[in-house]
Amino acid sequence: MTNTSQIQKNWLNNPSSLPCNLSQWGLILVEGPDAASFLQNQVTNSVLGLKRTFPGAMAQGFSAARLIGYCSPKGRLLASAWIGLFPSDEKAEDRFALFISKDIAASTAKRLSMYVLRSKAKVIDLSAEWTVSALYGSDQQISNYKLDNSYISLRMPDVLVNDQSIARLLIASPGNNAFNTDDSKDSFDAWNELEVLSAIPRIVQATQEQFVPQMINFESVAGVDFKKGCYPGQEIVARSQYRGAIKRRLHLAHFNNDGLNISEAMPGAELFHSKDPSQPAGMVVLSALNPGAPEQIDLQVECKLEALLDGEIHLGSTEGPVLKIDPLPYPLIEI
Template sequence: MNTDSSVHPSPAPVEGAVALSHWGVIAADGEEAAKFLHSQLTQDFALLGTGEARLAGLCSPKGRLMFSFVGWKESASRVLLALPAEQLPAALKRLSMYVLRAKAKLSDASASVRLLGLAGPAARAWLGEQAPDKVWGRSAAGDRCVIRLPDALGEPRYLWAEASTDAAAAQAGPQAALPSLPLGVWQWLEVQSGVPSIVPATMEQFVPQMVNLEAVGGVNFQKGCYPGQEVVARSQYRGTLKRRGFLLHSPQPAAPGQEIFHSADPGQPAGLIANAAEVPAGLDTPGWAVFAELKLAAAEGGSLHLGSADGPPLSLRPLPYALPTES
């Protein structure tokens, strides 16, 4: 197995602010908005407080992830869900199918909510007391809020959300105070965080645990039913999980939905790429950072290859978090 156990820190902290143009926002409005989302998603939204956010997935009846979200309660009757913009129309349509008589209305709020990504020590220092201490913590002031995301490469990351109509806040906001962070660098950090993001190429490919969703706070096993809940619970408690999410490095371009092959079994795929991003110049070995689902056995020896058994070799990198011990 080609394994690279080093973390490959960048020469200087990766820090700054960037507009997350590749993300959009769904708004759920109404007195039963949180209750409705609670019945559909893998996380607890019924008890969602204003000082926290939720990572969650929407599964098919077969327990396969169709969409992933970062959600937070803006008010008692309004919940916002951030997700990849390319997934928003399909997610909005899917969720709207199940609103039925619930007192909730779903809409595309991307034009009215501005999302920024903040990273590094400079972001933490600039936020000061507004910086949540815990991952998935949330602080709010007026029409803007800050959510602590899981770290990447040991550096803090934050999601900044504000009303896009607030021109004064934008002029005095993080983009005016912090270094400019290229979107490609942020997307690389997203992969390095090991937090899965479901995109069109990977819809209905993974049970949540196959991409470590529960390990990064995306599944609540004590909440009530939601689509696919029985499959997700069975994978957790009956020892049927044979795949997990891993970080890898590829010397060649990689993309979500590409298959990974193992030298010991070249005739069939050993895994599937969930997310990938090009390594920014000077921040790591040139190539592509990859977060992929792999058979557990494929990570224990032999060699991994991109696209085919004789494709470019892939090297394993350490995850930034510990996986739960399998029972």
């Protein structure tokens, strides 16, 4: 189990007062009179009725900030993102902001643009022009953070660590180095650790088209709306839900690295079961160095459910480190 008491001792109660620069995150804007209806037909979650968040405010709560997925026609996730509605003023047309992994932002924006057709909507990848940063701490620290009117900010779900709720805020600002940031490795590692411990997945280039949403618990973290209309892959996603076809799930795990480089535990790295070395049993979804225990690497992993019944799960090969499975911070929606 993750050594949360050590984590809290080392960094949980001493967050930076400055946002840390998230070099691995990008930003896509979808704007125009038809932006809402266009996105509604493309993504796994409903975007209709999202509360408008105006300059200087932060999108927070399910009414204003949601997790979405973008699937291939085969129902496999091409991307995931956090989305909010951020018009420039009360009279302006809709402008949706998608906080997304930077390594897939350009390809996702390009693919979305192919389906705009006659819709009055425009898809813009601003990942090279805007800086994405993040802040974590107590609810009061996040709520009191002063936001410039040029920023776009979205509050992600809190993470419970050692019975303490940690708030998280994503901030996008125009221009590189638009404001002072904490560029220390400690701050960056802390944010990544919180993201892993949230057990809310994020698709990166190495994991594109690897998962049907339920394989990484997307429906259990409010990333899928089964009552909305069609979107690419919707029939397969719905069939998986209602016919109970999912035999793989996202889990939290950790291992002692014993000199193993974090690069060997990056997203996309394969897992193997001790009794079946010939084929992968799963894949790393996200990983992070544990800030409170330098010898430990924490993971989100997608894995066959049957592989957890007996034997051991190894990273990389059956000769690799043995993973210890940790409890999820939320209940799974039963399929």
